Amino acid sequence: MDRTTDGSELRATVTNAVREIPTTMDALVLPAAGEYEIQSVPVPEPEPDEVLCRIRAVTICGSDPEIIRGDLAGFWPPAYPFTPGHEWAGEVVAVGDDVYGYEVGDRVAGQAHKGCGFCERCLAGRYNICENYGKPESGHRHYGFTSRGAFAQYNTYSVRSITKLPDNVSFHEGALTDASGVVVHAMELSGITPAGTVAVIGPGPIGLISMRTAKLLGAARVIVIGRGERLRSAERLGADEIIDFEHDDPVDAVRALTGGLGVHEAFECSGARGTFRQAVEMVQRGGRVGLVGVPEGVVMEEIPFGYVVSNEIAVFGSKANPNVSHKILTWVAEERLVLRDLVTHVFALADFPIALETFVKRKDGAMKVVVEPNGPADSGDESRKW
Ligand SMILES: [Zn+2]
Ligand SMILES: [Zn+2]
Known part of the structure; x- marks a missing residue:
């Protein structure tokens, strides 16, 4: 047709x-x-x-x-x-x-x-x-x-x-649209710092869409953390920096790439055990953490309580995709979101x-x-x- x-x-x-x-x-x-x-x-x-x-x-x-x-x-x-x-x-x-x-x-x-x-x-x-x-x-x-x-x-x-x-x-x-909306909703909750640096943990489809929408919403630089073929895909599809967690500690590597400061926002897109804490520890003072990945069952995580308090780290749980479909479809129609x-x-x-x-x-x-x-x-x- x-x-x-x-x-x-x-x-x-x-x-x-x-x-x-x-x-x-x-x-x-x-x-x-x-x-x-x-x-x-x-x-x-x-x-x-x-x-x-x-x-x-x-x-x-x-x-x-x-x-x-x-x-x-x-x-x-x-x-x-x-x-x-x-x-x-x-x-x-x-x-x-x-x-x-x-x-x-x-x-x-x-x-x-x-x-x-x-x-x-x-x-x-x-x-x-x-x-x-x-x-x-x-x-x-x-x-x-x-x-x-x-x-x-x-x-x-x-x-x-x-x-x-x-x-x-x-x-x-x-x-x-539905999967992309999950990302955009998380970023609407946390906000994206204009010209800031964002970390994305987990380069599956949600992580790759996060990488792109963070840029659309104003981030200057996106660091993707993962391993294997999916991490290489992230590099090929537009990540500014990649960190292979099988070779480097993600928190140390993010700090090394950001002059010791950490990123403005981190998005956990894997739901894997241990990554919530990493996300908290890789944002800079006043930083924001978006939890997008869905952990299996009732995963409990140890979070550095005092660190979150004294550095004013904000954590946003994020579920699904309310009120974002029309935004995504407009971006796709304009070829701004591929x-x-x-x-x-x-x-x-x-x-x-x-x-x-x-x-x-x-x-x-x-x-x-x-x-x-x-x-x-x-x-x-x-x-x-x-
Ligand atoms: Zn889905
Ligand atoms: Zn209701």
Whole structure:
């Protein structure tokens, strides 16, 4: 399909293509903890304030293998059978009652959280920490975690959980909105010092996006800490300095690179044991620490209490991505935030087992792995092929 400069032809093509909505679809279904299969299931119908979307691209997140393995069964997901998947983009194919502002043919990106809308947190715009988390009867949704997710050909979404894609942003890029939002939210909480120095611990997809968004938000210099192939990727993709923690102590190395002062902000993007303390010890006086990586289970860390107090170190826990999707999509549309080179592999939904293994084992340098439940999403556009 050709993409015109104003996107009109694209929209027309999409609209024509989506008139037929089947009654059944393919979906990744977890029948029980640790089991998964592709099943034929009914296509859901949108409720009021919801749209039915045809899913064109879903990226596998670090949390997906945990959910599939059943590590958090009873919480994520609360019950079986369940369909995970929360980093997605697609097109609106039907609208429920009372939907305003969206119509069939709209290309959209999703975000995982939809708050109840009326609790104190939601009213303050902090719907990612809604007081009614996990209570669907309140209207709360956490798509792909507590509510049906996107590893399927279709799914219904609240209009509060979708954002329109600019015409020149691909479905693959759109699917990366949720993961990118996690980073941007953390940086909005902590702030980024203009012309300052930032350290990023953990050069996975979240770390690489952190490296880039820190620059977009005004940092002059980014130091990335990691090891192996992913650290080399960070260097290739734009890190100013890299530190291999297998060879150097990260705190000593950061201090050596900053004239002994430490960085203005440090972002922990790995969730690994011991890195919280390192982040605290590598920021300068008055420095800020953003905790983005999700640690396994109930990891306890020893933090130098007096050091934090006497140096006025601020620590920001950060969860998900409230109110940032439109910012990310604007940056991507303006080519200021590049995400497309993070997509290393693309698979059909039928090949989900291979996609999952590629992601989990980081085969062939796997970074972001895209699943396309409805066939190739972006293949018609030469400028967006990768
Ligand atoms: Zn995710
Ligand atoms: Zn709420």
